[in-house]
Amino acid sequence: MESFNLTSSGPTMFILNGITGLEAAHIWISIPFSTFYIISLLGNFTVLFVVSKEQTLHKPMYLLLCMLALTDIGISTCVVPKALCIFWFGFKEITVDGCLTQMFFVHAVAVMRSAVLVTMAFDRYEAICNPLRYATILTNARIIKLGLVGLIQAVLFILPVPLLLRRLPFCANHIIPHTYCEHIAVVKMSCGDTRVNWTYSLVIAFVIIGLDLTLIGLSYGLIIRAVFRINSKKAHQKALNTCTAHICVMLMTYTPFIFSILTQRFGQGIPAHVHILSANLYILVPPMLNPIIYGVKTKELRDKVGKYTCRM
Structure with a gap:
C-alpha cells in the first residue's frame, strides 16, 4: 500500500468529511451551529466592550472574564466557519498546513481556557477566604501575568502535537471523519506507529485536566x-452566590471535554457521529452560554450591559 509523510513530498490537502453518518442532515445541523456561533460572538464581544468602556469594571474578576471571552471567541472561530463551509457549500478540502495550524490553535486555546478557569477559582478563593488581602494579592497586573503564563504553557504543551504528526506516514487515506482537524481523528488515519502520539496526547490531557481540576477542587x-465557619446564614448565601456562575461554567466546559476524550480513545462501540457531536458541543456550547451565565449572575456586569442596551 502506498504511503506518504506530511512533508513537502507528501499530500497538500486533507478532506474534512463533516459529521460522518449524518451527511444528509448537514444543512439542518448547520442551523444550531450558526445560531450558537452568532450568539457566542454577540455575548462575548458585549462582555469585552462593556468591560473596556467601564472604568469601574477594571478589576481582576472582570479581566478574567475578558480572558475567558477571548478564549471562547478564539476556539469557536477556529472551528465553526470551516464547519459551516462544509455544511453549506461542500468545501471539505483543507491544506495540510492549514489542518495542523487549526489543530494547534484549537487545542492551545482549550488549554488556555482551562488555565483561565483555574485562575478564576483562585480569584474566588481569595475573595472569600482572604477578603482583606484580596486587593493586594490579586492586582490587575498580576492577573495579566497569570494570563501570560497560561498562554506560554498552552503553546509549550501543544506545539509538539502538530510537530509529532508531521513524522507519521499516511497510507493513501486523507479523509478526516470530523468537522475540524481534531488530533486523534488525524492520528487514526495514519498507518504508521502512532504510540508516541497517543501517549503524548493522553499525558497532556491527564496532566492539564488532572492538575487544573485538582487545583479547582482544592480552591472550592x-x-x-x-x-x-461563617455563622451568618446571609453571609453563607452571599459567598456561595459569588461562586455559582464559575461552577456552572466549569461544569459546561469540562463535562463535554472529558466525555469527548473518553469516547475518542475508549468508545470503540460508539457511533462516529456521537464522537464528532460531543467534540463539537465542547466547541459550541460553553462559548455561547458563558457570557449569558456571567451576565445573569453578576449584578454589576448585568447593570452595565443594561445601561448600554437602553442607549440603543
Missing part, C-alpha cells in the same frame, strides 16, 4: 470550609 474545598 477551602472555600466550602471557610463558608461553613
Whole structure:
C-alpha cells in the first residue's frame, strides 16, 4: 500500500468529511451551529466592550472574564466557519498546513481556557477566604501575568502535537471523519506507529485536566470550609452566590471535554457521529452560554450591559 509523510513530498490537502453518518442532515445541523456561533460572538464581544468602556469594571474578576471571552471567541472561530463551509457549500478540502495550524490553535486555546478557569477559582478563593488581602494579592497586573503564563504553557504543551504528526506516514487515506482537524481523528488515519502520539496526547490531557481540576477542587474545598465557619446564614448565601456562575461554567466546559476524550480513545462501540457531536458541543456550547451565565449572575456586569442596551 502506498504511503506518504506530511512533508513537502507528501499530500497538500486533507478532506474534512463533516459529521460522518449524518451527511444528509448537514444543512439542518448547520442551523444550531450558526445560531450558537452568532450568539457566542454577540455575548462575548458585549462582555469585552462593556468591560473596556467601564472604568469601574477594571478589576481582576472582570479581566478574567475578558480572558475567558477571548478564549471562547478564539476556539469557536477556529472551528465553526470551516464547519459551516462544509455544511453549506461542500468545501471539505483543507491544506495540510492549514489542518495542523487549526489543530494547534484549537487545542492551545482549550488549554488556555482551562488555565483561565483555574485562575478564576483562585480569584474566588481569595475573595472569600482572604477578603482583606484580596486587593493586594490579586492586582490587575498580576492577573495579566497569570494570563501570560497560561498562554506560554498552552503553546509549550501543544506545539509538539502538530510537530509529532508531521513524522507519521499516511497510507493513501486523507479523509478526516470530523468537522475540524481534531488530533486523534488525524492520528487514526495514519498507518504508521502512532504510540508516541497517543501517549503524548493522553499525558497532556491527564496532566492539564488532572492538575487544573485538582487545583479547582482544592480552591472550592477551602472555600466550602471557610463558608461553613461563617455563622451568618446571609453571609453563607452571599459567598456561595459569588461562586455559582464559575461552577456552572466549569461544569459546561469540562463535562463535554472529558466525555469527548473518553469516547475518542475508549468508545470503540460508539457511533462516529456521537464522537464528532460531543467534540463539537465542547466547541459550541460553553462559548455561547458563558457570557449569558456571567451576565445573569453578576449584578454589576448585568447593570452595565443594561445601561448600554437602553442607549440603543
